[in-house]
Amino acid sequence: MADVYVFMGSESDREYMKPCMETLERYGVSYEVVVSSAHRDPDGTREKAMKAAEEGCKVIIAGAGYAAHLPGFIASIVKIPVIGVPIPSSPLLGMDALFSIIQMPGGVPVLSVGVGKGGPKNAAMAAIRILALMNEKIKERI
Numbered sequence: 001m002a003d004v005y006v007f008m009g010s011e012s013d014r015e016y017m018k019p020c021m022e023t024l025e026r027y028g029v030s031y032e033v034v035v036s037s038a039h040r041d042p043d044g045t046r047e048k049a050m051k052a053a054e055e056g057c058k059v060i061i062a063g064a065g066y067a068a069h070l071p072g073f074i075a076s077i078v079k080i081p082v083i084g085v086p087i088p089s090s091p092l093l094g095m096d097a098l099f100s101i102i103q104m105p106g107g108v109p110v111l112s113v114g115v116g117k118g119g120p121k122n123a124a125m126a127a128i129r130i131l132a133l134m135n136e137k138i139k140e141r142i
Helices: 011-026 042-054 069-075 095-102 118-132 136-141
Strands: 004-008 031-035 059-065 082-087
Touching (some): 004 011, 004 042, 004 118, 011 031, 011 059, 011 082, 031 042, 042 069, 059 069, 059 118, 082 095, 082 118, 118 136
Parallel strands (some): 004 031, 004 059
């Protein structure tokens, strides 16, 4: 069971999300990577998100570009914190993804980090700080 699940819509997002995973590792936080597209495989993505929550995941980080449907889709399914990472893979350099992530309707909260190199690392740090509320060892590492 991992404390954090890192979702990506495509395998090509892995390199951009690498600082996220490195930061989680540096702080000794268990995580699992899931590659699943809310657009191309909504049923599979729903199943994977529900499984993560059922297995005791405490925070989900979801990286997505273009319309960035993944973080909001996951937040509509699970009742744990979801942090969206806008990936600058589109002609709009991630601004479309950022707006998609931050403009969720009331009742479907998605936390967001900025576009750019700091985004994936800040997503991990936000997850770590959420976990620190429940885990004194993680709190000490910060």
